[in-house]
C-alpha cells in the first residue's frame with residue numbers, strides 16, 4: 001500500500017482509496033452479461049477486462065487492433081470478444097459500432113476507459129484537437145451508436161479525471177474544435193475530461209428510467225497515460241509511484257464499482273472517486289453547459 005493509502009479511510013459505500021477492482025466486484029455474478037470496455041490493451045482497462053471477465057462477463061474489448069485485444073486477454077488469462085477501434089478515426093469507431101452490433105446482443109455495460117493525456121504540442125485530426133477527438137468525440141460516436149443495445153438496467157461508465165478542473169474558464173467549446181485559443185497540454189486534456197464528465201451528466205438526463213450513467217476520477221496511477229509527459233517526469237512517477245500513487249488494481253476499482261456493484265445500480269448522473277460519490281467543480285455540474293456540449297458534439301460528429 002502507498003503512504004497516501006495508509007491515511008485514507010473508507011467512505012460511505014464501505015470502499016475507498018485502497019479498494020481494488022477485485023474487491024468491489026467480489027460476489028457479483030456477471031454470467032450472461034456483456035460489457036464493452038475501451039482501451040483494454042493496458043493500464044486500468046486491462047485490469048477491468050481481467051476482473052469483469054473473471055466474474056463471468058463476456059467482455060467486448062476495444063483497442064486499436066484486434067491483435068492488441070487478443071494479446072491483452074492472453075496476458076491476463078481471460079477470453080474477450082476483440083474489436084478494433086481507433087477512437088481518433090470516426091470511420092474506425094463507426095466500424096467498431098457495426099462489428100459490436102453484429103457480434104453481440106444486449107449490452108449490460110459500456111465503459112469508456114481509453115484516453116490520451118497532455119500532448120505537449122497541439123495536434124489536430126479531422127479538424128478536432130486530438131485529445132478532445134480521442135477522449136470525448138470518439139467515445140460519443142461509440143456510445144450513441146450502441147445506446148439502443150443497452151439493457152433496460154444497463155450502465156454507461158465514463159472515465160473523466162480530477163484534471164477536469166484544469167480546463168480553461170469557458171470549459172469546453174466545440175465550436176472551436178481545433179482549440180486554437182491558447183492551447184496548453186493540460187488545458188486541452190482538462191477540457192476533454194470535462195467533456196467526458198458533462199457527457200455523463202447530459203446522458204443521465206436523456207436515458208430512460210432504469211439505465212444509469214456516471215463519470216469518475218480513478219485516482220492517480222502510474223500507467224502508459226504519462227507517456228507524453230517527458231522522460232524525467234515519467235521516471236519520477238515510476239520511482240514515487242509505490243509511495244504516493246494508487247496501484248493499477250486500486251485505480252480500476254471506481255470504474256468497476258460503478259459498472260457492476262449492486263450499490264450503484266440505480267445511481268446516475270454522479271461524479272465518483274475512490275468508489276464513492278464525489279464533487280466535481282462548478283463547470284462539471286453546469287447542466288446548461290452539458291446540454292450545449294452534447295448539441296455541439298452532435299453537430300460536429302455529423303460532419304465527420
Ligand SMILES: NC(=O)c1ccc[n+]([C@@H]2O[C@H](COP(=O)([O-])OP(=O)(O)OC[C@H]3O[C@@H](n4cnc5c(N)ncnc54)[C@H](OP(=O)(O)O)[C@@H]3O)[C@@H](O)[C@H]2O)c1
Nearest residue numbers: 039042043044086087088114115159161220221223224225
Ligand atoms: N492513470 C491516471 O492517473 C489517470 C488519472 C485520471 C484519469 N485517468 C483516465 O483513465 C483512463 C485509462 O487510462 P490509463 O491510466 O489506464 O492509461 P493507459 O494505460 O495509457 O491506457 C489508455 C488506453 O487507451 C488507449 N488509446 C489511446 N488512444 C487511443 C485511440 N486513438 N484509439 C483507441 N485506443 C486508444 C491506449 O491504447 P494504445 O496504447 O494503443 O494507445 C491504452 O490502451 C483514461 O481515460 C484516463 O484519462 C487516468
